[in-house]
Amino acid sequence: MSRGFFGKYAVYLAWIVSLVATGGSLYLSEIMHFIPCNLCWYQRIFMYPLVLLLGMASYRNDRNMIRYVWPLSLIGGAISLYHYAEQQIPALAKMLPCTVGVPCSDDYLDWFGGYVTIPFLALIAFAIITMLMLNARRYDEMEVGEDELAEENESGYGTV
Numbered sequence: 001m002s003r004g005f006f007g008k009y010a011v012y013l014a015w016i017v018s019l020v021a022t023g024g025s026l027y028l029s030e031i032m033h034f035i036p037c038n039l040c041w042y043q044r045i046f047m048y049p050l051v052l053l054l055g056m057a058s059y060r061n062d063r064n065m066i067r068y069v070w071p072l073s074l075i076g077g078a079i080s081l082y083h084y085a086e087q088q089i090p091a092l093a094k095m096l097p098c099t100v101g102v103p104c105s106d107d108y109l110d111w112f113g114g115y116v117t118i119p120f121l122a123l124i125a126f127a128i129i130t131m132l133m134l135n136a137r138r139y140d141e142m143e144v145g146e147d148e149l150a151e152e153n154e155s156g157y158g159t160v
Helices: 002-008 010-031 038-060 063-088 090-095 118-155
Strands: none
Touching: 002 010, 002 118, 010 038, 010 063, 010 118, 038 063, 038 118, 063 090, 063 118
16 A cells, blocks of 8 residues: 555655755755755755655646656755765865865764765765655556556456
């Protein structure tokens, strides 16, 4: 039942995740006055459109939007992973240091001893969105397969 739930409502759940992630990034920058670094801006560039795309897909119940969501979530997740690695591995931050604005290796949040950071939270959001879209696609393929099987049984071709 849980697989069916997450497959059936994957687009809606992904939209909620993108809303929370976007709201969180705006809260941190506008309310808490944390200045975003360059890599944070790139992550925002890939997260913010997901709110609109997934919102439209949810409103229209349009599951074809998955093909537009995947590239944004995968590229955004890759940027988040690199940013998180830059914060956790000091040698990586020295290889390509940020020269303008806030250094990308700085961290405003350091929950649980520095393991949970802003890029880590963004990575989790991108990963959840990606997995939900994968689950939605599998659910759609399963639904199509069941429809085809039902049509075969009705026509008599699928029975012996």
